[in-house]
Amino acid sequence: MLFVKELQNKPYAERISEAMMKLPLISPEWTNYNPSDPGITVLENLTAFNTLQGESITNISYRAKAALLKMASITPKKGKCARLLLSADKLDKPIYIRTGQKFRLGDLCFEAGRNMNVGGSRVVGVYSRYGDTFHDYSYCVDREVRLGARIFGDKPKVGDELYFIINSIPDDIKDTYFYFEVDGSNKRNPVEDRALNIFADAKWEYYTEHGFEELKVRDYTGTFLYSGEVKISFGSSRPAVCKEAPEEGYCIRVTLTKADFDVRPKLLGVEGFLFEVWQRETEGICYTINKVDGIEITSNFSDNEYIAVFAKEEKGSAYRKYELTRGDGHGRYCYFEETGSRSFRISFDKEKYGYEPVKVKDCVRVIIYNEDMMRTYDVGSVIGYDDQEIELPVKHIVRDSFCLIARRDDGEGGFIYEFVRPEKNEEDALYYHLLENDGKIIIEDAGDYIGARLYIGMIAVSEGEKGNILAGNELIADNIPGAYFYNPCNGVGGAFRESLQSMKERFVEDINTPYTAVTEKDYEQIVKTTPGLCIRKVHACIDTAENMVKVIAMPDTGDEKPYLSDIYIEKITERLEQRRLISTRVEIIQPIYTPVAVRGTVYVKRHYNGCKEKILEALGREIDYMRSDKNFGDVLVFEEVFHSIEALDCVQFVYDLSITPENPKVATLKDSDIYPKENCLFSLGNVQIETVTYED
Known part of the structure; x- marks a missing residue:
């Protein structure tokens, strides 16, 4: 071959x-x-x-290669801008920020996604009520303190309440974000649906002139089980000062409606009234306008020197370019006047200039470039050969922000303009792929655009994973002197679009990854990664005679001897049912724990202090399976215990040593070694070690 x-x-x-x-x-x-x-x-x-x-x-085309991988269910992972939550609690008074407002940290730029008021509101107190008593946990609002608060006590139950006292809430507030930092979040497996509450749920309310009214919330913390944000949407009623809470002020109340916690919530910190920004920097922006009278725009660029205006003169027609003017003339002109440092107004007058846009949807487009993009926005011409590549002036482009302007001859000595998005699949359209990571376009089908000149219509760039910054920074806002904004949590989600090479590698990995549980290791991996659960140890054993798999798991809940709750058994069973072989039965078995007694005499060296404590530490490392790497059913080998003591610097020699299980029903002593049942873990039990100072 x-x-x-x-x-x-x-x-x-x-x-x-x-x-x-x-x-x-x-x-x-x-x-x-x-x-x-x-x-x-x-x-x-x-x-x-x-x-x-x-x-x-x-030399297969990019589209063909992508289509072949798509047949195997491998599609490119989309590029994403990193998302960041910012606090404006350092502002003396609220300010209004516009869509695209830039916030900077070094060479990273973040932009606001919408118009909003920020600042002026912050959490000043945190209280909980359980056992008919209020408990003050207001230290959780101090960024310098991370003590950890059991906000629902040691035995959370339905009806327990949590109060957040706030200095002020604006009347016009619609929605905002709270961020909660929780101890132990790293132990829990991630879930696909971040708003899924497996173990607990709560009702959120705010105090109004009519009493407490319910809030709409999107809880991404699993009801305080892992660190994350809660999106809060206020109703139409005005907030009011609450005197029922332990501290007077505006109030948000959280009441548990379900409390089957596997781990008792421990709150480290709370941040309120945050707003979201996205890591990207717009270098060319396009405003699409549906009216022609009195167009007013406020941009986020430092000046308004690089502006282009396009308008439709007939319904369904292409765009024509209009020149800015401050005076008279005849032709395609629009009157331009600055109304502020970053604001301007554009108007059309057919009687004065002879041309004006038609009043239809998207009749006018106004483009503003920064200085760098103005110098490089002309990217070349469409030649017409297959898979023509054109280099763009920047790399790491935000896909949703990109558009080209195609300029063609109108046959009468002028030009018409079309705005063309990537992969616009229409008859005779310009069909091209955007390789945003590489900063290129590949023209697969030129359609009716052979000879057209291409310009960048709008564009923004991103830094991908670099935007996932760590918490604890201060960002500076452009054009807002003296304003500093704090990020209480890490940036998340930033990534570049997956390359074709990465897709190929993922395809190879995918065909070599088993999706059906066959071996013991398959079952153990599937159980250990069950979404939303805290799993510390898993052991699977196959009974070939019964065609059954027995699975034993130890939750990582912080209890001394943790057992599987009904919720754990339900979630593990659901996951295994989707992946087991049809003919194989699965049984979930509870773990059992038994202590191991140790007796013996150890001769220790002179001039060593704390010998007994070191011996106990060594015994714990070998015998305490719950805290070591030993798993269910592993044999406790006497020689390993013996040598763990003998290897200590302070030990001269081990004179006598014996180990015995304290529960012989679940573990058997054989030839000095202890053989546990398949679902048994050992712990260090009664220790009777006599230390004798060795004399030369």
Whole structure:
């Protein structure tokens, strides 16, 4: 079989040489091998064609390669801008920020996604009520204190309440974010649906002139089980000062409606009234406008020097370009006047200039570039050959922010303009792929756009994973002197669009990844990664005679001897039912724990202090399976226990040592080793070690 690489790598000289060597075998009567011979000329042409075929046999288009991978359910992971929550609690008074407002940290730029008022509100007190008593946990609002508060006590129950006291809540507030930092979040497996509350749930309310009224919330903390935000949407009623809470002020109350916690919530910190920004920097922005009278725009660029205006003059037509003017003239002009440092107004007058837009949807587009983009927004012409590549002036482009302007001749000495998005699949349209990571476009089908000139219509760039900054920074806002904003949590979600090479590697990994549990390791991995659960140890054993798999799991809930709750058994069973072999039965078994007693005499060296404590530590490392890497059913080997003591620097020698299980029903002593049941874990039990100072 001739492999693709062999076809591709053979140069022309090697191919023609092989063909000439085969001629005497194929046609002995052929004796003229001079270049002037017509047969040699035909052979050279065929060899050259074969070489070109070999070189292009693997040059499949980007679209074809992506389609082949899509057949195997491998589609590119989309690029995302990092998302960040900011606090404005350092502002003396509220301020209004617009969509696109820039916040900077070093060379990173974050932008607001919408218009909003920020600042002026903060959490000043945290109280909980359980057991008919109020408990003050207001230290949780101090960023310098991370003591941890059991906000619902040691035995949370339905009806327990949590109060957040707030200095002020604006009347016009619609929604905001709270962020909660919780101890032990790293132990819990992530869930696909971050708003899923497995173990607990709560009702959120705020105090109004009519009493407490319910809030709409999107809780991403699992009801205070892991660190995350809670999106809060206020109703139409005005907030009011509450005097029923332990501290007077505006109040948000949380009441538990379900309290089957596997781990008791421990709150480290709370941040209120946060707003979200996205890591991106817009270098060219396009405003689409549905009216033509009195267009007013406030931009986030430092100046308004680089503005382009396009308008439709007939319904369904392409755009025409209008020039800015501050005076009279005849032609496609629009009157431009600055109304502020970053604001301007545009107006059209047909009687004065002779042209104006038609009043239809999207009739006017106004583009503003920064200085760098203004110098490079012209990217080239559409030539028309297959898969034409055009370099763009920047890399790491935000896909949703990108658009090209295609300029074509109108046949009358002028130009018409079309705004073209990537992969716009319409008849005779310009169809191109945007390789946002590489900063390129690939024109797959030029359609009716051969000869068109291409310009960037709008564009923003992102830093991908670099935008996932750690918590605890201060960001500075452009054009807002003296304003500092704090990020209480890490930036999340930042990533570049997955490359074709990465998709190929993921395809290879995918076909080698088992999705059905077959071996013990498969079952153990599936159980250990059950979403939303805290699993510390898992052991699976297969009973071939019964065609059954027994699974034992130890939750990581912080209890001394944790057992599987009904919720744990339900979630683990659901996950295994989706992945087990049809003919295989699965049984979930509770863990059992038994202590191991140790007796003996150890001779220790002189001048060593704390020998007994060190011996106990060594015994704990070997015998305490709950805190070591030992798993269910692992044999406790006497020699390993013996050598763990003997290897201590302070020990001269071990004179006598014995280990015995304190519950012989679940563990058996055999030849000095202890053999536990398949679902048994050992712990260090009664220790009677006598230490004797060794005398030379």
